[in-house]
Amino acid sequence: MSGWVLQANDSGDPAVSGGKAAALSALSRAGFDVPPFVVILPEGLSARGLKPDVRKSLESALAELGPGPFAVRSSGRDEDGSSHSHAGQFLSLLEIAAPDVPAAALKVWRSGSTESLRAYRASRGLDPAGGAPAIIVQRLVRARAAGVAFSADPVAGRRDRFVISAIAGLGDRLVGGEADGDDYVLDASGHTVLQGPEAGVLTATDLAALGGLIARVAAVRGSAQDLEWAFEEDQLFLLQARPITTGLREPTLPDPMVTIFDNSNIVESYPGLVSPLTYSFAQYAYARVYRRFVALLGVAPGRISESAPVFDNMLGRVDGRVYYNLVNWYRALALLPGFSLNRAHMETMMGVSEPLPAVISASIGPPPARGFAKVAEFARMGRAGFGLAFEAMRLKRTIRGFYARLNGALRVRPDAIAAMPLSALATEYRTIEAGLLDRWDAPLINDFLCMIAFGASRKLLERWCGPEGIEIHNAVMIGQGDIVSAEPARRIAAMGALAAGKPKLIEALQRGDLVASKGDPALAREIDAYLAKFSDRCTEELKLESITLDQDPAPLLAAIAAAALTPRAAHVRGEDGAAALDRVLKEFPVRRRIAHLVMGWARDRVRDRENLRFERTRIFGHARRVLVAMGRQLAALDAIEAPRDVFLLTVPELLGAIEGFGTTADLKGLVATRKAEMARAAERPDPPERITVTGAAGLSSAVAAASAATPAGAPETIRKGTGCSAGLVRARARVIRDPRRDALVQGEILVARHTDPGWIAVFSNASAIVVERGSLLSHSAIVAREMGIPCVVGLKGALDWIVDGEMISVEGASGEVRKTDG
Structure with missing residues (x-):
């Protein structure tokens, strides 16, 4: 073979064979799948073509590479360097048959003397002449998919992600800008797809292979790399690798901090x-x-x-x-x-x-x-x-003191709040902080004692009474009668009874017409009394941005109408819990006495826990009125566009604007940024239940990564959650995601991902309740026990498993939920 034609392993000197050939030679020796190639040195060509001995050596080399076709590409001495890529400056030719390789090589060789190349080299401070390139002749990959990849984002300058662009077939149209490809973004490990089309050119297996290739090439080359690649069937080939020459951000230092x-x-x-x-x-x-x-x-x-x-x-x-x-x-x-x-x-x-x-x-x-x-x-x-x-x-005294502080702080009427200037509103908010949030003693003590009492009493009954003890425990917790969370359901049922048999009144209730609904004096009194006590109790009531019943009473009126149309059937309770306890422990009087004392104390703690949580709702309602009033004042001052824009600011930003310690006066700018962020977040599915992030937790792309999908198993007909209110019901399931939009017909089984106290109007129509999240002390469990509704909480994957409208049975004591036929 002539000295002007080099094999791949002999092409490692960029001063001889050019930058591209030297890089491919190094990658091939490192074990990467580089298609076989030979290099024709520039001295082996003249203006008339290949020299005779070079032609003969090339023919011999091509015979070893295979029948073709071939790719004929340049390898300039400055090409694919760390500072100057020369991307697109030389000619590349594909689909070249063996007899046509000499002519193609000459065309590529001549591309080293074009005016555009001279201008490029001059703009980069290089010798415009530069010299002719060496020629790479490489077996052409019969690609089902090909493209480019970057081990860092060359546009954003980020080093924490891989960027891939892919196209079906050969990649020349993509590289040349003649066609658009599918774009993918992977995290820096190459394992997680952060962005990409749902049904693109590349499969998940392809992306995994590409992620591994990108990471290995960058590690071997010691810098961020720009790759060209191609899949031939399932084999991934590396066609080119060169340093990314655009400016990238400084490499980040390893940060071992883990946030969960x-x-x-x-x-x-x-x-x-x-x-x-x-x-x-x-x-x-x-x-x-x-x-x-x-x-x-x-x-x-x-x-x-x-x-x-x-x-x-x-x-x-x-x-x-x-x-x-x-x-x-x-x-x-x-x-x-x-x-x-x-x-x-x-x-x-x-x-x-x-x-x-x-x-x-x-x-x-x-x-x-x-x-x-x-x-x-x-x-x-x-x-x-x-x-x-x-x-x-001294818990009773502590609770009384808490109520006294609470009622004192909430003595300010809503109309008085609406008339306050901004400085007075800020003072009122500081009162909430200092007088209530900083002195949250009664709920804290009672919650902790409730956790101990509930768990200890449950274990005690299970130990002394066996499996029946759990059912007795739930039964004892039912029917306390003074849990405020159950009061709305009872009031709604009573108002439904007042409206029953009055079609025009029911129609007004259904369309949410408060004025017409209050045409009935008895019902008007009950509605006013309900709103006076429970106006802050709404769906998602702890979210300050939620619309409360005094702002929009339509959900309440709809619940009254539903109760009027289908009067609630009384739930059949099992044996009284206290009687059952006496029966099981009949032969053990000391144990019976201890059990009654422990259970009584546990019931008191659960009652106080739920009632104190209602007071939390009142506090949040008072804070909501103060903050909404701030929004109205700021909108009047043109500091924000609309009053509800206040929810897009933080409390320190609001108080800073009023009290003078804020860092910016551009509240509209902050609102615009947050509004755009919230809109983008609303388009994405909820992140997984648990997320583990390494490094800066609020900046990591891993925060938004979805959890891996669980492979579907065989269809299930039975699942088990935590039974928390006894009773057996078989009825049609109704999946409710938002009780403000979704309706529950009387007698259906409510199925939800989670609930809060604002769902109480929906509870009043449910024959049973199934909740994907929650525990024995969740609001749904406590209120269901109080209302005597069979309830199962903590049923993992309930909304994915239960189909809206299908028949299911719910066993509220054991926690078993079963799909039934017809």
Whole structure:
């Protein structure tokens, strides 16, 4: 073979064979699938073509490469370098048959002396003459798909993602700009597709192979790379790799911090998209309330102050949705007495779907206590226990004090709030913070005691009464009669009875005409009384942006109409819980007495927990009125476009604008940015229940990545959740995603992903309730027990499994849900 024709392995010197050939040679030697090629050095050609000995050597080399066809491409000495790519400056020819290779080589060789190349080299500070390129003759890949790929985003300059553009067949039309391709974005690991068409040129398997190729090439070459590639059947070939020469951002330093977001509990309070105003209000409330919580359990003030970043970041906002920052919740628990003695029990307090990974939990808090440290920890637990017992003994007084502060703070009438100037509204909001959120003692103490009492009483009955003890426990929790959450359903049923048999009145109720609906004096009095007490109770009531019943009473009127058309059938309760307890423990009088005492205390705690949560609704309602009034004033001052734009600002931004400590006066600019963010988030599906992010948690692209799909198994006819209200019902399922839009006919089984107190009007029509999320102490479980409605919570995947309108049976004691025929 002539010295002017080199094999691939001999083409590694860019000064001899050019930059492209040298790169391909290195990649081939590194084990990448590079199609076989030979290189014709520029000295082997003249203006008339290949020199005779070069032609003979080329014919021999082509015979070894195969029958063709071939790709004939340039390899200039400065081409594909780290500073100058020469992209598109030389000629490339495809589909060249073996006899035509010499002529094609001459054309490519001549492209090294064009005026456009001279201009390019001059603009880059290179010698315009440059010299003719070497010629690569390579076996042509019969591509089913081909394209380009970048190990960094060359447009945005980001190094944390791979960018791929693909087209069916050969990639020359894509590279030459003659056709558009399918664009994909992968994360920097190459494993997760962040963006791409649903039915594009590339399959998931193709993308996985490409992600691995991009990562390996960048690692071997030691810099961000621009690749050309092609699939021949299922084999992926690397056709070219060169450094990305556009400016990229500085490489990020490795950041080992792990953040875990989990919404398995909080989604019941803050479902779906949550406004910046609600999020910032909740964030402050959680920070202040849980500082108070750990203080009540004996954590020293100094340790609480040192943990300020933990309490300030109990929540996270992921693509507009609220999540717990689970690692910080765990860090807060680690402050409590007894943590080092029983980590596993402490984890259950968080109520999440799965515990923290062991490698993370092991790094939080002190190691398991031993020796003297164990004695000291028991002493801390003892002090906390005495303190908690003291708080339990004076709980009634604490609750009375809380109600007194609450009623004092809420004494300001809505019309007075509407008449306040901005400075007075800011003062009123500060009163809410200082007088209520910073002194959240009664709900905190009662909630903690409720958790202990409910769990202990349930375990006690299960131990003494066997499996029947769980059913007795649920039965005892039914029918307390003074849980405020169940009152709306009873009032709605009573108002339905007043409207029953009056077609014109029912029609007015159905169309949401409040004036016409109040044409009946008796019904008018009941509606006014309902709104006076429950106007803040609405769907998603803890979201400040939610429309309340005093703003739009249509949901209430519709629920009254439904109750009037189909009077509620009384649910058949089983044996009275107390009687059942007496029967089972008939032979054990001491146990019976203890069981009644424990159950009675647990019932009181559950009752107070639910009633105090209603007071939380009132506080949020008062805060909502204050903040909405701020929005009206700011709109009047032209600081924002519309009053409801206030929900797109945060509490510190609002107060900063009023009190003078804000960092910008451009509230309209902030609103526009947030409005666009919320609109984009609304178009995307909800992120998964749990998200693990490494590095800067609020910036990582992993935050928006969906969880891997679970392969579909065999069709199921039975699933089991947590039974929390006894009774057996067989009826038609109605999947309700938004009770403001979806209707439930009397007697149907309500199926929902999650509920909140604003769903009570829907509950009043349900024959049974199935909820995908939740626990025994969820609002849905407590109210269902109070109303005597069979209920199952925590039925994983309920909305994907149960088809709207199909017949199902619900066993509220065992938690079994069964699909039935016909």
